[in-house]
Each structure stands twice: as C-alpha cells, then as structure tokens.
Amino acid sequence: MAAxxxxxxxxxxxxxxxxxxxxxxxxxxxxxxxxxxxERFEVADFPEATSRRSPGPYDVVFVEGAISTAEQAxxxxxxxxxxxxxVTIGACATxxxxxxxRNWADHDAVRAAVYQHPEYVESLAKATPVGEHxxxxxxxxxxxxxxxxxxxxxxxxxxxxxPQIRDEAVCRECKRKGxxxxxxxxxxxxxxxxxxxxxxxxxxxxxxxxxxxxGPRNPSNARGWSRALLAQGRAPEEVWRLFAGFTAYAEPFxxxxxxxxxxxxxxxxxxxxxxxxxxxxxxxx
Amino acid sequence: MLSxxxxxxxxxxxxDLDTLVQALRADGRRVIGPTVADGxxxxxxxxxxxxxxxxxxxxxxxxxxxxxxxxxxxxFDHTAGPTSWKRFTFPPVLELTVSHGEDFxxxxxxxxxxxxxxxGVRACxxxxxxxxxxxxxxxxxxxxxxRGRRNAALVVAVQCSRANATCFCTSMGTGPEVRAGxxxxxxxxxxxxxxxxxSPAGTAILQRLPARRATHAEMGAAVDSVEACRAxxxxxLPMAGIHERLLAxxxxxxxxxxxxxxxxxxxxxLSCPTCFCTATVERSDLDGRTSTSERLWxxxxxxxxARVAGGDFRSRSRDRYRQWLTHxxxxxxxxxxxxxxxxxxxxxxxxxxxxxxxxxxxxIAPPLAPTVEPEPVRPxxxxxxxxxxxxxxxxxxxxxxxxxxxxxxxxxxxxxxRPGQFAMVALPAFPAVPISISRYRPNGIDLTIRAAGPTTTxxxxxxxxxxxxxxxxxxxxxxxxxxxxxHAVVVAGGVGLPPLRGLxxxxxxxxxxxxxxxxxxxxxxxxxxxxxxxxKALAARDDIQVALTVDRAGPDWKxxxxxxxxxxxxxxxxxxxxxxxxxxxxxxxxxxxxTLIGRGVAPxxxxxxxxxxxxxxxxxxxxxxxxxxxVCKDGPVFRLTQLGDTFNREGI
Numbered sequence: 001m002a003a004x005x006x007x008x009x010x011x012x013x014x015x016x017x018x019x020x021x022x023x024x025x026x027x028x029x030x031x032x033x034x035x036x037x038x039e040r041f042e043v044a045d046f047p048e049a050t051s052r053r054s055p056g057p058y059d060v061v062f063v064e065g066a067i068s069t070a071e072q073a074x075x076x077x078x079x080x081x082x083x084x085x086x087v088t089i090g091a092c093a094t095x096x097x098x099x100x101x102r103n104w105a106d107h108d109a110v111r112a113a114v115y116q117h118p119e120y121v122e123s124l125a126k127a128t129p130v131g132e133h134x135x136x137x138x139x140x141x142x143x144x145x146x147x148x149x150x151x152x153x154x155x156x157x158x159x160x161x162x163p164q165i166r167d168e169a170v171c172r173e174c175k176r177k178g179x180x181x182x183x184x185x186x187x188x189x190x191x192x193x194x195x196x197x198x199x200x201x202x203x204x205x206x207x208x209x210x211x212x213x214x215g216p217r218n219p220s221n222a223r224g225w226s227r228a229l230l231a232q233g234r235a236p237e238e239v240w241r242l243f244a245g246f247t248a249y250a251e252p253f254x255x256x257x258x259x260x261x262x263x264x265x266x267x268x269x270x271x272x273x274x275x276x277x278x279x280x281x282x283x284x285x
Numbered sequence: 286m287l288s289x290x291x292x293x294x295x296x297x298x299x300x301d302l303d304t305l306v307q308a309l310r311a312d313g314r315r316v317i318g319p320t321v322a323d324g325x326x327x328x329x330x331x332x333x334x335x336x337x338x339x340x341x342x343x344x345x346x347x348x349x350x351x352x353x354x355x356x357x358x359x360x361f362d363h364t365a366g367p368t369s370w371k372r373f374t375f376p377p378v379l380e381l382t383v384s385h386g387e388d389f390x391x392x393x394x395x396x397x398x399x400x401x402x403x404x405g406v407r408a409c410x411x412x413x414x415x416x417x418x419x420x421x422x423x424x425x426x427x428x429x430x431x432r433g434r435r436n437a438a439l440v441v442a443v444q445c446s447r448a449n450a451t452c453f454c455t456s457m458g459t460g461p462e463v464r465a466g467x468x469x470x471x472x473x474x475x476x477x478x479x480x481x482x483x484s485p486a487g488t489a490i491l492q493r494l495p496a497r498r499a500t501h502a503e504m505g506a507a508v509d510s511v512e513a514c515r516a517x518x519x520x521x522l523p524m525a526g527i528h529e530r531l532l533a534x535x536x537x538x539x540x541x542x543x544x545x546x547x548x549x550x551x552x553x554x555l556s557c558p559t560c561f562c563t564a565t566v567e568r569s570d571l572d573g574r575t576s577t578s579e580r581l582w583x584x585x586x587x588x589x590x591a592r593v594a595g596g597d598f599r600s601r602s603r604d605r606y607r608q609w610l611t612h613x614x615x616x617x618x619x620x621x622x623x624x625x626x627x628x629x630x631x632x633x634x635x636x637x638x639x640x641x642x643x644x645x646x647x648x649i650a651p652p653l654a655p656t657v658e659p660e661p662v663r664p665x666x667x668x669x670x671x672x673x674x675x676x677x678x679x680x681x682x683x684x685x686x687x688x689x690x691x692x693x694x695x696x697x698x699x700x701x702x703r704p705g706q707f708a709m710v711a712l713p714a715f716p717a718v719p720i721s722i723s724r725y726r727p728n729g730i731d732l733t734i735r736a737a738g739p740t741t742t743x744x745x746x747x748x749x750x751x752x753x754x755x756x757x758x759x760x761x762x763x764x765x766x767x768x769x770x771x772h773a774v775v776v777a778g779g780v781g782l783p784p785l786r787g788l789x790x791x792x793x794x795x796x797x798x799x800x801x802x803x804x805x806x807x808x809x810x811x812x813x814x815x816x817x818x819x820x821k822a823l824a825a826r827d828d829i830q831v832a833l834t835v836d837r838a839g840p841d842w843k844x845x846x847x848x849x850x851x852x853x854x855x856x857x858x859x860x861x862x863x864x865x866x867x868x869x870x871x872x873x874x875x876x877x878x879x880t881l882i883g884r885g886v887a888p889x890x891x892x893x894x895x896x897x898x899x900x901x902x903x904x905x906x907x908x909x910x911x912x913x914x915x916v917c918k919d920g921p922v923f924r925l926t927q928l929g930d931t932f933n934r935e936g937i
Contacts, residue, residue: 033571036571037571040571040572151571154571155569155570155571155572155573158571158572158573159569159572159573161567161573164566164567164568166564166566166587167587167588167589168551168584168587169548169549169550169551169552171550171551171552171555171637172550172551172555172582172584175377175551175552175555175556175582176377176378176555176581176582177377178327178329178368178372178377179323180322180323180324180325180327180367181350181367181552181635181637183637184348184349184350184634184635184637185323185324185325185350185351185352185367186324187349190637192550193548193550193552193637194548194550207323217588218588219549219588219602221544221545221547221548221549221602224545224546224547224548224638225548225637225638227546228348228546228637228638228639
C-alpha cells in the first residue's frame with residue numbers, strides 16, 4: 001500500500017455507480033476521525049460531500065455501486081486508469097447488490113414492471129460487480145460497509161500495511177461476543193456460516209439470522225449450507241430467498257441460486273414478494 | 286455452622302443455595318454461573334441464586350439445541366451449553382501489546398484480574414480446564430494472563446444427573462463423575478444439594494453455609510444420581526489406540542466427503558472448551574503512532590490459518606477438517622500427553638450442519654479390536670496328563686527333516702486358539718513335546734515339526750489317518766492389534782517361520798488395518814525353507830512384501846545370500862511406525878532386534894517368540910523358567926521390553 005509521505009497527502013476520490021449512496025455516507029459518518037482524515041488525505045473528488053472537484057490521477061479511489069448501464073461500464077474503465085488503488089465499497093460494488101437479482105429474470109419484463117416508461121431506461125441486462133469489469137485492489141463488504149473497516153483501510157493506506165480485515169465467518173464474531181447461535185438454538189435460517197465477518201454479527205446480536213450482506217467468505221461452502229438447510233426440512237423457496245439477498249450474484253451464492261432456480265420459478269408463480277425484500281421474514285424457523 | 290475441617294459430605298437445602306452465591310460474592314468474587322439468556326442456558330455473571338436456571342433443562346442433538354422449562358425446581362438439570370469456561374480463563378479478545386511508533390516501544394498492558402467463582406462446572410469442563418492448563422502452563426513457555434485468571438477462579442463443580450445425546454464424557458474418560466480439581470462439589474438431589482469441599486478454600490466457604498451433615502440416604506442418592514447418568518449414556522466409544530488409528534488414515538477418502546458438508550465456519554473450535562488457537566490483529570490509529578495488538582480466538586478452519594506469502598498449506602476444506610480431527614484425537618497426545626477432547630459434545634451440537642465428531646472418528650479410524658479384551662483361551666485339558674486324541678488328516682513334507690501335519694477331530698478349544706500359541710503333542714510311550722501351531726483351519730490345525738529328537742521324528746513319520754495326543758492351545762499369542770495402523774513386519778529364521786505362519790494368515794485377512802505388511806525370511810539353504818510353495822505364492826501378491834535369503838546358496842538359487850538382517854535394506858517404510866514380530870533361533874532374534882532398534886523401531890513394538898525346554902506347557906514343571914517368566918505360560922510370545930536384560934544374555 002501507499003507509503004505515508006509527510007509532504008504529499010494521498011489523493012482520494014469517491015465515485016458511485018448504481019447504488020443508494022449509503023456506503024459513501026459511511027465515510028462522512030466517521031465523525032470523530034473526519035478531521036484527522038482530512039488532515040492526512042487530500043479528498044480530491046467526492047461529489048457526495050463537496051462540489052469542489054479535482055481530476056485524477058488519484059492514489060485511492062473508493063467505488064460504490066454496481067455497473068448497471070453501458071455508460072457506467074465505460075466510466076469504470078476510465079476510473080481504473082486514474083486510480084493507483086481501486087477499492088470497491090459495499091454490496092453493490094463488490095457483489096452486484098440487490099439490483100443484480102434482475103440477472104435471473106427477463107430484463108424487459110423487470111423494466112416494464114418497475115418503470116412506467118421503460119423506453120427511457122437504458123440499463124444493461126445484468127447488474128454486475130465492479131470486479132467483473134476492472135481489477136480491484138481491495139474491497140470493503142457490507143450493506144452498508146462497516147465504519148471500523150473503512151477506517152482500518154484508510155489507516156492501512158497511511159501506514160503502508162495490509163488492512164486487518166479478516167476472512168472468516170460471521171459465526172466467529174458471534175462466538176467471540178458470546179452470542180447464542182440463532183440457527184442451532186432457535187432454528188432461524190442464518191447465512192452466518194458462509195458469510196464474511198466484519199459487521200460485528202449485527203443481526204444475530206439483535207436476535208435475527210444473518211442475511212449475508214457482507215457476501216460469501218472465501219472459501220464459502222454455500223452449496224453445503226443450502227443442502228443442509230433443505231435437509232432440515234426448509235422449503236426450496238425459503239432457501240432461495242435466504243441466498244437471494246444483497247450479495248446474491250456473488251459466487252458461490254450465485255451457483256446456489258441457479259441450482260435452486262426451479263424453486264424460484266415456483267416461488268414466482270405463487271406471487272411471493274420479490275426475494276431480498278424480506279429475507280428476514282423467512283428467518284423465523 | 287461447622288467447626289471441624291471438612292472430610293465428609295454435607296447437605297444444603299435448595300432454598301439455601303443463595304447463601305453459597307452470597308458467600309462467594311462477599312469474598313469479592315464475580316460469580317459466574319448458568320443463567321437463561323437468548324433461548325439458552327449460558328454462563329454469565331449472576332448476582333443471586335435466583336438467576337440460576339431453576340426449572341430449566343436443555344435438549345441437544347447434532348446441530349440442534351433447545352432450552353425448555355420443566356416446571357420443576359431443579360437448578361442444574363442442563364448439560365454443557367453454548368458457553369465454555371475458557372471464555373473467562375482465556376478471553377475471546379485480549380489486548381496483548383501497545384506499540385508506539387514515535388519513541389519506538391512496546392508495552393504490555395497491566396491487568397487487574399478480579400477474583401471469580403465458577404459455579405456449576407461439570408466433570409467434562411473441569412477436564413477441559415485441566416487440558417488448557419497443560420497447554421498454557423505445562424510447557425516451556427507459559428501464558429501468564431491465563432495463569433492469573435485461572436488462579437483467580439474458585440471452582441464450584443456440579444455432578445451431572447442427566448446426559449444429552451451429544452454427551453460422550455464416558456468415552457473420553459472425563460465424566461460424568463467429578464473426581465478432583467474442585468473447591469466445592471455439589472450433587473443435586475430432590476430437596477437440595479450434597480456438598481463436599483475439595484480444597485481449604487472450599488472448606489472455608491462451606492463452613493459459612495447453613496449446611497448439616499448429609500445422611501447416609503442422601504450420600505447414597507448422590508452416588509446413584511451420577512451412576513444413573515453414566516448408565517444412561519450407553520457404551521463408551523472404542524477409543525483405544527485412536528491416536529495411531531487416526532494418523533494411519535491421512536489418505537482416507539472420508540476427509541473429502543466430510544468437506545462436502547463442513548462449512549469451515551469454525552463453530553466447533555470456538556465452542557470447544559480446549560481449542561486454544563489465536564490470531565493477532567493490529568488496531569492502529571490513523572498514522573500508526575499508537576497501535577494495539579489484539580489476540581482473538583481463531584480457528585484452524587480459517588482459510589488463511591496456514592497461509593504464508595507463497596501459498597496456503599491447508600488450502601482445502603478436507604485438509605482443515607483433517608488437521609482439526611487429527612490434532613484433537615491424535616497429535617495433541619504427542620504435544621500434551623493427552624487427547625484434546627473431553628467429550629462435552631459442544632462441537633456436535635453447535636455445528637450448523639450437525640457433523641458428529643464421534644461418527645466421523647469411527648468412520649475414519651474404526652475400532653481396531655473388540656473393546657473388551659477377550660478372555661484368554663483356556664485349554665480344555667488343563668492338567669499335564671489330560672490329552673485329547675486328534676487324527677492326522679494330511680501330511681506334507683516341507684524339507685528333508687520337516688513335515689506339516691494337519692489335525693482334525695480336535696478338542697474344540699483349539700478352534701479358539703490364536704497364532705503364536707502352541708500345543709503339547711504326545712504319542713503313546715513318547716515324551717510329549719511343545720509344537721507351535723502353524724495354521725488354524727476351519728476344522729483343525731497344522732503342526733509343522735522338525736525331526737530333532739525321538740518324539741518329533743516319530744511325529745514327522747506319521748501317516749494320514751494316524752492318531753496323536755494333543756493338549757492346548759497353550760501360551761501367549763502374537764498381539765496383532767499392536768500393528769493396527771502401522772507397518773507390520775514379520776521376521777523369521779529357519780523353523781521360526783511356522784509359529785508366524787498363522788500370523789501372516791491373519792495379517793492378510795485384516796490387511797486394510799495395516800499400512801503395510803512384510804515378511805523377511807532366512808533359512809540355512811534353499812532346501813531348508815519351509816512352506817516354499819506358499820512363499821512363492823505370497824511373493825506374487827501385491828499386498829505383502831516378501832524377501833528371502835539363505836546362508837548358503839545352491840546352484841539353482843538366484844536370490845539373496847546372507848543373514849536375514851541384511852534383508853532390512855529392503856525396508857522402505859517409516860521404522861517409527863513399524864511393529865515387528867520375530868521368531869527364529871535365539872541368536873538370529875538377537876541380531877534382528879538390534880538391527881530393528883538401530884533402524885528406529887520402538888523396542889515396545891518388537892515381539893519375539895522364545896523356545897525353551899517344556900515338559901508340561903502350563904507353568905508347573907519348571908523347565909522353561911527364564912528369569913521371572915515361565916516361557917510356556919507367560920510366553921512364548923513376549924514384548925521385547927517385557928524381557929529386559931534377560932533377553933540377549935547367555936546362561937539365563
């Protein structure tokens with residue numbers, strides 16, 4: 001990572017594609033650290049925060065959002081050229097986000113269902129993570145990202161070391177916190193075992209199953225988990241909805257969903273609300 | 286109030302349990318005990334006995350836990366739950382070091398460890414604390430933070446009165462009975478608790494409680510309650526030799542099969558009360574001027590756990606599951622002189638996909654032998670004169686002076702005999718001789734006899750259909766189970782092969798239980814080889830290595846010439862994992878044993894069969910005495926280390 005030069009502050013840019021802006025806001029939410037950050041980084045381009053914009057190249061570019069239009073697909077290439085380190089932030093940029101659920105559906109039908117005048121909407125058939133378009137140097141997962149992890153990444157850039165972001169299951173955070181497993185003790189469907197940690201086991205802390213917003217960990221035996229959930233007697237539709245959340249398009253969740261495709265079609269026929277909207281409603285086993 | 290030191294059992298009414306909690310708190314201790322939270326019975330700080338799970342119980346199964354109210358008033362009716370005591374002796378997150386970049390220094394934070402009391406520690410959990418004591422305090426390097434916390438904790442143990450389906454303390458030898466390592470011990474009865482002190486600190490607390498002497502009925506009921514728990518758990522798992530059984534299975538295909546189910550989530554390791562692996566992460570301020578190293582509970586199921594810059598040593602899930610299981614039930618023994626599992630069953634219950642470690646262990650490293658050692662085979666004819674009459678069904682010449690007699694119509698006791706045992710064989714008017722049994726057949730035995738004296742000469746000259754007196758089977762046998770999971774090597778010299786022939790039969794019959802099987806055989810000349818045709822057939826098989834040598838070659842011999850120990854240059858296995866069975870002339874055995882030990886074979890894994898003058902075969906005539914042994918009944922098969930310096934010494 002970048003060495004911490006005393007004379008030149010690292011130049012940072014924040015860009016967004018198809019997303020809700022929540023992850024960018026996390027940067028602004030680092031209230032206690034904001035002054036220190038502003039002192040140590042040159043925030044060169046951050047339209048969400050300031051209209052004062054400065055062209056690249058940048059040392060670090062934070063990218064929020066999925067690539068959902070042809071225009072975005074071009075812009076991300078240019079952004080990559082301007083970036084020494086390109087860091088994707090949030091479920092949309094790292095996994096395609098909730099909008100990637102359309103990747104399993106008929107594009108025109110989705111557009112017609114959502115927009116009154118679909119002819120004005122020039123979206124690509126698939127919403128895809130940034131990593132499918134350009135090389136990504138680091139990612140911060142989550143919907144939204146965790147402020148602690150963001151600060152750790154900035155710290156690592158300044159110090160010149162690897163960010164201390166652990167590649168482990170959400171279960172580890174539950175166990176360290178002393179939370180009782182909601183899956184084993186209460187029968188809630190939970191994606192914790194196959195999902196990357198970093199959220200502090202937020203949902204289980206409040207007595208709910210994890211719905212995987214940090215996306216699959218590496219390695220993630222999502223197939224093994226979906227098989228076990230089915231073997232517990234859960235309906236394929238329920239398992240489909242559990243995986244069909246904010247990071248559905250990230251492998252191997254994507255593979256599980258494709259496998260469960262038939263179940264999903266059944267779910268559609270029965271006019272169940274679109275998956276992902278209420279992933280937690282299924283978590284009450 | 287009690288006035289004398291406690292050497293007995295006392296009774297505390299259930300309504301008075303809070304006096305114990307308050308006595309502990311009055312000493313300034315944080316009392317940690319079971320309490321109901323988040324749909325489970327967890328261990329947490331409690332302020333009074335009212336917070337204990339009175340009227341609660343739990344049911345556990347692989348991947349499933351449920352707490353439920355019973356409507357009763359028993360307090361400790363649950364079993365090991367989601368929390369383990371290591372949370373309080375080995376915290377999940379611990380600040381290790383604070384480093385400063387500007388003045389370049391590392392500090393260890395000073396820590397105040399307040400006194401604690403653990404209330405409700407079960408037998409398996411006490412054993413787990415003992416195992417972590419070995420890990421953190423038993424070696425060259427120690428964890429002083431652990432020591433501080435461990436010393437700060439007073440232990441109030443509780444006997445288990447029931448077990449869950451996931452409990453297997455009886456298999457690991459850790460419970461259900463609490464035997465030692467506590468300050469106070471409670472056994473819950475219908476009306477209250479039988480209380481015992483196990484330390485001066487426990488006695489001091491007990492003296493402050495409104496307890497009275499327990500009645501005989503109460504003491505009896507306390508014993509019965511633990512025994513009922515034990516009885517409810519069924520047969521223990523066959524754990525004998527699990528260390529070696531498991532390490533012989535590194536290539537078992539089941540590892541890959543488990544990996545299909547295993548999620549690598551690490552819940553087993555973090556629930557486990559003995560797992561001790563940690564990671565260290567840095568928490569730095571923005572420009573790294575001050576940074577704190579934090580130690581976190583880690584898990585060997587983490588993808589990066591064994592990663593270095595160049596790659597990951599255990600990149601596959603199967604590698605990681607194998608690492609965990611072989612550590613817990615195998616290599617832990619090498620490191621800490623005990624297995625790393627206490628049988629609490631947490632890894633079974635809290636595995637989201639319900640992988641049952643017991644099932645995996647038994648599938649991957651199946652039991653070697655019946656768990657209960659069978660009764661030694663007793664000869665039906667126990668007195669020196671009681672011969673039964675058998676019939677010679679076949680005679681086969683092995684060499685110019687050696688023949689194999691097949692006997693039928695035998696005393697049925699022979700059918701239960703084992704390779705390595707012998708029979709006393711008699712003909713009318715001839716003195717009886719001890720002859721090793723060279724094979725067990727479905728309806729008889731083989732005796733291979735060299736004509737060395739009058740009786741043996743008469744025996745080798747018997748014809749098919751002849752009668753012969755036999756008594757046996759006698760003596761000890763080759764302990765084949767000592768080679769399970771290892772390389773089994775059979776070394777024979779001359780007519781030392783017949784006592785080993787039945788062993789070779791058995792090794793091949795159970796071939797999958799051995800890493801490899803080899804036979805090294807030396808004879809004086811090619812013409813002196815017994816079972817020559819069988820040796821050829823064995824040499825053609827690919828599940829046994831056969832190497833032959835002779836002292837003096839004839840014109841047709843194209844094989845090795847030299848003593849049998851020279852064949853060991855063909856040994857291509859790890860001698861540390863070898864079990865050797867040796868029989869032949871005594872000098873040959875001595876040379877063999879020396880060579881084997883020189884190659885790294887453990888002396889306790891070398892077995893020899895000795896020959897001595899025998900008249901009775903049952904330890905009464907005195908002829909076969911060798912040091913403290915009668916070779917006929919304490920042998921003829923001995924573990925080398927049993928013999929001490931009587932082996933390899935002239936004139937004993």
